[in-house]
Amino acid sequence: MPESRETVTLTTVKTRPTRVAADADNRSRLLHAASDVFAEYGFEGASLRAIADTAGVSFQLIAYYFGSKEELWVATVDYLFERYLETGKGLGFTPSGNLNEQFHNHLRLLLTDMLQRPQLHKICVQEYLANSARFRNIISPRLADMFATLALPYFREVVRFGIVERFSAEEACVLFSWVCKSNVVSADFVEHTIGLPPGSPQAVELQIDLIFAILTERADTQPGDAESVGVRPVARSPTATVATLPLPKNASARDDRGEELEAENRHLKQLIGNLSLEKKLLLERLAAIEPAGRTE
Numbered sequence: 001m002p003e004s005r006e007t008v009t010l011t012t013v014k015t016r017p018t019r020v021a022a023d024a025d026n027r028s029r030l031l032h033a034a035s036d037v038f039a040e041y042g043f044e045g046a047s048l049r050a051i052a053d054t055a056g057v058s059f060q061l062i063a064y065y066f067g068s069k070e071e072l073w074v075a076t077v078d079y080l081f082e083r084y085l086e087t088g089k090g091l092g093f094t095p096s097g098n099l100n101e102q103f104h105n106h107l108r109l110l111l112t113d114m115l116q117r118p119q120l121h122k123i124c125v126q127e128y129l130a131n132s133a134r135f136r137n138i139i140s141p142r143l144a145d146m147f148a149t150l151a152l153p154y155f156r157e158v159v160r161f162g163i164v165e166r167f168s169a170e171e172a173c174v175l176f177s178w179v180c181k182s183n184v185v186s187a188d189f190v191e192h193t194i195g196l197p198p199g200s201p202q203a204v205e206l207q208i209d210l211i212f213a214i215l216t217e218r219a220d221t222q223p224g225d226a227e228s229v230g231v232r233p234v235a236r237s238p239t240a241t242v243a244t245l246p247l248p249k250n251a252s253a254r255d256d257r258g259e260e261l262e263a264e265n266r267h268l269k270q271l272i273g274n275l276s277l278e279k280k281l282l283l284e285r286l287a288a289i290e291p292a293g294r295t296e
Contacts, residue, residue, distance in 0.1 A: 023065070026055075026057050026061055026065065027065050029055040029056065029057060030051065030052070030055045030057060030061065030062060030065060030066070030072070031075060031076055031079045032055070033051050033052075033054035033055035034046075034051050034055075034072055034073070034075075034076040035076055035079065035080055035119040035120075036054060036119060037050055037051045037054060038073060038076055038119070038123055039118070039119035039120075039122040039123055039126075040122075042126045042130075043069075043073055043126070043127070043132075043134065046069075048062050048069055048072070051072070073134070074138055076123075077120070077123065077138055077139060077142070078142075080117070080119055080120035080123070081120065081142050081146065083117060083120075084113070084114075084117075084120060084146070085146065085150060087109070087110070087113050088110070088146075088150045088151070088154065089150065091106050091109075091110075091154060093157065093161060095161075099161050099162075099163050100163055100216060103158060103163050103212070103216070104208065104212050107176065107208050107211065107212060108204060108205065108208045110176075110180070111179065111180055111183065111204055111207065111208060112201075112204055114180050114183070114184070115183055115184075115199045115204065118184050121180070121181065121184040121185075122184060123139075124139055124143070125181075125184070125185055127139055147173075151173050151177075152169055152170065152173060155169035155170075155172045155173045155176075156169040158172065159172070163215075163216060164215050164216060165216075165217075165218055165219045166215075166217055166218070166219050167215060172215055175211060175214065175215060176211055176215070179207055179211050183198060183199070183207075187199070190203065190207075191203075194206055194207070
């Protein structure tokens with residue numbers, strides 16, 4: 001006896017959520033795998049079969065979900081940009097707290113996040129060096145948008161709060177971006193220079209202390225006055241050697257500090273949602289105050 005229409009409808013309703021969940025899982029696994037494979041081998045060297053094997057799904061699903069290799073690459077780049085934007089959009093300041101400490105934590109979180117997910121930076125470098133149409137047509141516009149709508153507004157806020165005095169928002173953004181890029185494209189140089197494993201919590205903290213000290217040095221202080229910026233001494237001379245850097249004294253201390261930093265990063269990510277709300281409320285208060293100030 002054929003199934004009634006009601007039975008068929010119920011079966012369809014039960015099956016559809018399962019299929020949707022499976023589709024979402026397959027797409028996510030393919031994008032994650034494509035991120036690793038494209039970052040490792042570049043667009044030309046990446047194999048669709050290698051991506052499918054890494055994702056643990058059927059090769060035919062790439063064509064089903066994304067179509068061509070080019071379309072998968074674009075979807076992967078968009079996926080990676082979205083993940084970075086999620087972190088960046090959550091950064092904000094609580095005016096009642098220690099602004100310098102918040103800024104230091106933000107820098108550490110951003111560098112750590114990039115080191116844990118370096119695929120986008122690697123792909124950007126590959127395509128830039130190849131002078132590809134993919135860089136000009138896909139990556140470059142997205143980088144420009146991220147800079148204009150996220151990175152620059154953040155550093156403008158840092159300058160407006162007086163956290164950074166000696167540099168403009170654009171200069172501060174460039175200086176910090178150099179630190180980030182060097183850890184992706186010149187990790188071996190970073191390791192030889194500071195004598196720490198690249199990407200380790202200790203290496204991250206050392207570099208963040210350095211860039212934080214440079215950015216937050218006050219306009220009325222002399223170079224080298226580390227106490228004025230609230231961090232341990234860091235060499236400012238261009239000829240500084242690893243011996244002048246504030247390296248941890250022993251491996252045990254580095255390990256302990258590394259665990260502390262990882263815990264702090266987890267805690268900071270939990271606070272991102274609250275910070276975003278605080279930022280919104282602050283901007284609303286400032287918008288209400290500024291007209292009154294101009295009237296006076």
